[in-house]
Amino acid sequence: MSEQREPDDDRVEWASSTHQVHAGYEPWTRQNSSVVPIYQTASYEFENHEAARDIFALKRLGNLYSRTGNPTNAVLERRITALDGGAGALALASGQAATTVALLSLVRTGQHIVASNRLYGGTVDLIGDTFADFGIDASFLDPSDPAAWAEATTGRTRAWFVESVDNPLGTVPDLRALADAAHALGVPFVVDNTVATPALLRPIRHGADIVVYSATKFLGGHGNALAGLVVDAGTFDFLASPQRWPQFTAPSERFGGLVFATDLPEGTSPFIAYARAKYAHDLGPALSAHSAFLILQGIETLELRVRRQTESALAVAVALERHPKVARVHFAGLPSHPDHRRALAQLAAAPAVFSFDLRAEEDEVGPFIDRLRLFSLAANIGDARSLVVHPATTTHSRFTAAQLAAAGISRSTIRLSIGLEDPADLVADLEQALLRVEERTAA
Numbered sequence: 001m002s003e004q005r006e007p008d009d010d011r012v013e014w015a016s017s018t019h020q021v022h023a024g025y026e027p028w029t030r031q032n033s034s035v036v037p038i039y040q041t042a043s044y045e046f047e048n049h050e051a052a053r054d055i056f057a058l059k060r061l062g063n064l065y066s067r068t069g070n071p072t073n074a075v076l077e078r079r080i081t082a083l084d085g086g087a088g089a090l091a092l093a094s095g096q097a098a099t100t101v102a103l104l105s106l107v108r109t110g111q112h113i114v115a116s117n118r119l120y121g122g123t124v125d126l127i128g129d130t131f132a133d134f135g136i137d138a139s140f141l142d143p144s145d146p147a148a149w150a151e152a153t154t155g156r157t158r159a160w161f162v163e164s165v166d167n168p169l170g171t172v173p174d175l176r177a178l179a180d181a182a183h184a185l186g187v188p189f190v191v192d193n194t195v196a197t198p199a200l201l202r203p204i205r206h207g208a209d210i211v212v213y214s215a216t217k218f219l220g221g222h223g224n225a226l227a228g229l230v231v232d233a234g235t236f237d238f239l240a241s242p243q244r245w246p247q248f249t250a251p252s253e254r255f256g257g258l259v260f261a262t263d264l265p266e267g268t269s270p271f272i273a274y275a276r277a278k279y280a281h282d283l284g285p286a287l288s289a290h291s292a293f294l295i296l297q298g299i300e301t302l303e304l305r306v307r308r309q310t311e312s313a314l315a316v317a318v319a320l321e322r323h324p325k326v327a328r329v330h331f332a333g334l335p336s337h338p339d340h341r342r343a344l345a346q347l348a349a350a351p352a353v354f355s356f357d358l359r360a361e362e363d364e365v366g367p368f369i370d371r372l373r374l375f376s377l378a379a380n381i382g383d384a385r386s387l388v389v390h391p392a393t394t395t396h397s398r399f400t401a402a403q404l405a406a407a408g409i410s411r412s413t414i415r416l417s418i419g420l421e422d423p424a425d426l427v428a429d430l431e432q433a434l435l436r437v438e439e440r441t442a443a
């Protein structure tokens with residue numbers, strides 16, 4: 001082990017206050033822990049002055065400070081890179097931080113994003129409100145119409161953004177069609193793969209250049225930690241039109257004249273290095289190593305959980321579709337869903353987050369939800385527990401009536417996230433709560 005240092009004999013002479021801080025731990029010794037250790041550290045001991053200087057100058061890879069990287073987080077970054085077939089990844093404190101950092105790395109003040117009009121409400125707040133405050137414009141369009149996206153694209157457009165399966169309605173856009181249209185215009189295609197996860201879909205295979213995740217959801221899988229991930233496919237050629245991408249192709253004054261696209265150590269993704277060195281560093285949305293550990297542990301069972309959850313979701317969706325008090329089930333796994341064929345072609349299965357419309361007025365939503373015993377009323381998805389929420393008054397409550405209509409969300413739409421319980425118990429719980437709606441509407 002080349003990293004090992006000789007034990008320092010002088011240490012035995014040190015006072016106990018010194019031992020309190022140093023004894024029993026050698027920063028340069030590899031422990032042989034089977035499970036990924038939690039590196040609960042803010043900083044890293046540099047080998048010497050030259051190493052510190054080179055790591056700061058991005059000339060050498062190495063741990064610098066936990067705001068821009070941590071060895072536990074690095075395992076998570078390598079793991080999601082492998083799962084998605086990417087070139088590199090950045091772990092951040094939340095999905096929201098991942099979307100922010102990914103998009104800011106591409107789009108600047110005065111520039112423009114084309115985004116799906118079927119996105120998680122927080123992403124719409126970010127792109128449509130906060131980015132607007134910074135002078136970044138956006139057009140929100142129907143993802144089933146790539147021609148309209150191309151038409152809205154101008155010389156200022158620097159990203160197209162879509163969810164691979166949207167939250168809450170579970171629609172499935174044609175990723176390849178969008179990717180090809182974006183690339184024809186020299187625009188990178190960014191995909192939020194939170195709901196599908198790599199267990200159901202690897203967006204890079206369908207043309208995504210950048211993939212983002214809220215790892216808080218299915219990747220972690222237990223509702224116990226916030227985390228976000230940005231994955232670079234390494235496919236977008238920033239050097240093809242260098243004047244459009246000065247952040248990657250021009251010498252950076254701040255980084256001593258470094259050109260991210262050409263001057264980094266072999267195997268480093270310029271996009272991830274830039275996102276890390278500039279935005280993770282400047283904005284500070286660092287993922288705690290403890291949370292990274294929880295997400296890593298969740299990922300170990302991702303495929304098993306997702307398989308079980310998607311099978312249960314299908315059973316629940318079939319039961320709901322037959323129910324007289326359900327007007328419509330928005331689950332792409334059902335043959336009646338308009339995206340069913342695309343879901344079969346693009347996904348291993350329809351994800352366990354989907355919605356249905358009550359055949360009743362909005363007044364019945366509250367009594368229905370309050371009657372459920374197994375489904376927890378919570379603003380989350382992808383948990384081991386089954387969850388329910390009313391998007392129009394919670395996750396998407398800041399949408400205007402027109403935005404709700406464009407996203408296909410009605411006042412009676414209810415979102416479910418199916419967990420790991422027995423599907424028969426989940427169906428029975430929904431049926432007993434629907435009986436309550438039947439009784440109330442009959443009275």
Ligand SMILES: Cc1ncc(COP(=O)(O)O)c(C=O)c1O
Nearest residue numbers: 094095096120167194214216227
């Ligand atoms: C599809 C999607 N993307 C991003 C986010 C934001 O993730 P986080 O809550 O981890 O910030 C969410 C959160 O619900 C989401 O559902």
